[in-house]
Amino acid sequence: MSDLHFVLENPQDNNRREHKKRPRLVTSCDNCRAKKLKCIKGGENAPCESCTSSGVTCEFRDRDQYFAERSAKSVNAASNSPGSQRPQLSPRARSSVPDYGPSQRGEDLTKRPGSSRSQKSTKSLSSPPLLPSHCPQPTYDSRSAIPDDTPPLFDSNQWQRPNPTLMVSFVNAFYRTGGQQFGFLVYDGLMQQVYTNDLDHVLANSIAAWATRYEKIPELGKLDRTSVSEQYVSRAKLLFSSLPPGPNLSALHALIVLAWLQSSHLDEFYAFAQAANKMSSDMNISAISMSSGDPSHRQVLQQTWSSVSHLMNVSNASTSEGIKPRQ
Structure with a gap:
């Protein structure tokens, strides 16, 4: 019995823990979501069949608003986190100090x-x-x-x-x-x-x-x-x-x-x-x-x-x- 340890926790602590939510997947346009219809698109950038037959604009305002809110939250979180602030470079210094961040690496x-995690090419181009x-x-x-x-x-x-x-x-x-x-x-x-x-x-x-x-x-x-x-x-x-x-x-x-x-x-x-x-x-x-x-x-x-x-x-x-x- 000496090896047993009892830990008392507040049941409400679980509600206080931060859980990273998965991005909400919005695949239907606003019109189909309102009418609870299956949104079927003829192509990547083409309007769906329901909007085409109804003669209305095929829009994704709900998804765009969601992305905008999530993007704003992620930016605010990054700016408030320790170490996120970097000194502002003068325009002249900026042109002479390139930043080779992940999105500038060769794909x-x-x-x-x-994909920002593509392996960097080993091929060197002296161009x-x-x-x-x-x-x-x-x-x-x-x-x-x-x-x-x-x-x-x-x-x-x-x-x-x-x-x-x-x-x-x-x-x-x-x-x-x-x-x-x-x-x-x-x-x-x-x-x-x-x-x-x-x-x-x-x-x-x-x-x-x-x-x-x-x-x-x-x-x-x-x-x-x-x-x-x-x-x-x-x-x-x-x-x-x-x-x-x-x-x-x-x-x-x-x-x-x-x-x-x-x-x-x-x-x-x-x-x-x-x-x-x-x-x-x-x-x-x-x-x-x-x-x-x-x-x-x-x-x-x-x-x-x-x-x-x-x-x-x-x-x-x-x-x-x-x-x-x-x-």
Whole structure:
């Protein structure tokens, strides 16, 4: 009996313990959820059958609001945790001290896109910088022109990425204004990466640049859309200049998006198109897209290769004839 120990616990202690909740999976649109119908979609970005037959907009506002709330909570928890604060670097120091965080590491193309735990490629590429020297780099602090009641454009704890509390609005605006044309970017996959903070920083800035260029974001108030978009473009360029060697599918997707975003500036359009073409060649996308075992990943690679080929055709025609590129 001497080996027995009795421990008295308060039954209410279990309620005080923090349990990490699993993300709520919302697979049905708002209309189907309200009518308690099975939501059947014809494709990744296509409206469901019920909304199509009813002639109503197929929206996921409940899911988007949930992701936004969860993202805001995770950001607040990270900012309040010990060791989360890092000193703010001056703009000049930022350009000379690249951060090789998980989302900037090269991705193993045999893995599914979007995974932040893909093994880093051992292949070394002794290639020149992705973008030519005539593409300007940011030398200013973008926060100086933002009113006090407007959320910052960038994450105060990770200067490489946009403010995560704005990313749900950015992704939705991106798809509403033409982002669905980029078939290699799947809405559900992007939203999941936004929630888990796994979205590649370069790609996140590219999506933010596109969204703020073509749609007014309510959270940003009266800020000039063109100016905000250019700040995200500049941040993406800065990150491109410090990318480590190796395959990076998310960076390639970002180059394609930025090329079309800058189509009104022929020099930058051509620079981004050439950088995308070179990266896809280094990654051997055309061959890998035929050999990938995962059908969904193979489709992403095939659509990526098709987008690069189309981009180069338009780029060559535009530069030779001096006409504005059209997507």
